[in-house]
Amino acid sequence: MTVEKVIRKGCLLVALPNSVDSPVEIFELPHPSNNESKKPIKLFVHDDKVYQLKIKKFSKGCDYNCSRDLVNDKYHYTSDSQTFKSTFLINEENRKDGHILEDGSILYAEKYDLTFNICGYYYRNNKVTSEDLAFITPCVPPALDMDTNFYTSSDYQEKLTNNHSENWEKIPPKLWESCLGKISHTVEEAGDKYYRIEPQMIVEWLLKKVIKINNNFPTSLKIPKSLPEDIASSLKCIMSCNLLVSLIPQLAYQDLIRHESSNLNIKQCFDSYDKYKNETLQTERERELLIKAAMSTAIPNGTKTVKKQPIQKAKVVKPKVAKGKGRIDGFFKTNKT
C-alpha cells in the first residue's frame, strides 16, 4: 500500500518528529533514482530539515526475499494481497472506548537528504525501467546536463522549479543552498556565490556515504566467513555501494563503482572481488572436469565395446536310466491317438 493510499484511508497510525507543533504541508518530488517504476516520494519540511513519509508493515516480507519467502511459505496474505494485520486501539483507563482499524500499518517520518533529488535532476535524462538496469552500463550513454554555466542558489532553484518539479519552490532557501553546495563546484564573485553541479562532486558526496555505511555495516547482512580477509572487505564495500542503488540514477552508480580514492578505493574492491569470483569459478570448473574425467575412466566408452569372454560351461554327463517294461515305466509316455 502506498503512502497516498494510507493517507486516504481516513484513520491512520502516524509517527511524527517530536518537535512538529505547527502545520506541515506534504508534497511530492520525482523519485531520485529516475526509475520509472517508482512513484514520487512524499516529503515535508520542518525546522529546516526534510522528512520523508514511509510506511512500515509487519507480517510482510521484503521484495528482495520474495521468492525465498514463497518457497519457505513464510508469509500469507489476504485475497486482496494485504497483510494479515489490523490495529486495536485500547484506552487502558476506559476500555469501553476501544477502536479497531482495518489497516495495520504505520506511517512514519524519517530524515531525508534532499541532495539525492538534486542528483536525480542532474541525471534526469538517464531513466531506467527497473532497478536491475542500474547495475548495467547503458550501451548508448544518455545525454547529460550540458549546461556549464554557474548560477546563484536562487536561480538554480528556479531552474529546477521550471524544468523538473514545481514543488522545488517549497524548499526553504537555506536548506536548498546547503544541499546544492554538497554536489556543486562553487565560485565567489563580488560577494555572491555561484554554483555548478558536477558529476565528480556527486561521486565525492556519495563516497562519504559509502564510507559511513562501510564503517557501520548492517549486522544482518552476512559476509561469508569462508572468504579471504581482503576479499571479504571488498565485498563489504561493494554491498555498501549497492545499498545506495535504489536512491541514485544509473550513471551516478556507474561513476561511483569506478571511483578510486585513497580513503576507499571502490574500483579496486570491485575488480579484486570480480577477479576472485572468476578464479573461484575457474577452479570450480576445473574440479568438475577432473571429477568427470575420473568418472569417465571407469565407464566404458560407447564406441569401443569390450567383447565378453564366453564362459565355458563344464559338460555334465547324465547317467542313463535303464528302461524297463513294468507297469509304471510307460506312465509318462504320451498317448498316441
Added chain:
Amino acid sequence: METTATFLPKSVQKQCQAHLVPCKIRYTGQTDELEEQFIMDKQVISPLHENRNVTYIRGRKVIGEQVVFDDRTTYIMSTREDDSGNLLIEPTYKVTEIFNYEREGNEERLTDEISKFIECRELDSLIHEG
C-alpha cells in the same frame, strides 16, 4: 487546481495503546468488544514470553513486542477534506505505546522483523544525516 495534504498537529487529551494484531478485521470504527477481551495474561509460563505481551484472540495465543520510535510522537490521525478539496490530517488520539503481535510459534519472526526495522532505520539515518 492541485490539492494539498497537510498535517495539523494539536494537543490531544485522549490517549491509547496501539496493538497490531495478526489477523485481518474488515471493520474500522468504535467497539466495546475490547472491554473484556484482549486482556494481557500476567502468568507467563514460557521464558520465551518474558517481557512480552501475552494474550488471546478467539482462543488463539498471541505474543506481542513493543515497537519503539525514538524522537517521535505517535498519533492516531483522521483525515478530512476542506472546501477546496485539500486534505487535512489531524490527531485524534496520542498513542502511548505500539505493540506488534504474532501467533504463538511465530516468535522468531516477531523478533526478526522488529530488529530488521530498527536496523533499517539506523541505515536510513546513516545515509540521510550529516
